[in-house]
Amino acid sequence: MYGLIQQKGLSLIPISLYFKGNIIKVELGIGKGKKLYDKRQDIAKKESERKIERAMKQRI
Numbered sequence: 001m002y003g004l005i006q007q008k009g010l011s012l013i014p015i016s017l018y019f020k021g022n023i024i025k026v027e028l029g030i031g032k033g034k035k036l037y038d039k040r041q042d043i044a045k046k047e048s049e050r051k052i053e054r055a056m057k058q059r060i
Contacts, residue, residue: 009033 005012011031018025034042 005030 009032011033013029013031015027015029018027
């Protein structure tokens with residue numbers, strides 16, 4: 001796992017926590033970040049949803 005984390009663009013992500021008595025177990029995963037074009041698409045989608053919500057509020 002340590003070698004994978006050191007690679008560019010990979011991150012260690014806690015998926016879930018388990019409590020069993022005095023012990024805490026953590027389930028971990030390795031994830032890769034979004035590309036720039038993915039981020040732009042998400043930002044554009046959120047912006048359009050906000051505009052639609054504003055328009056709906058003004059009509060009511």
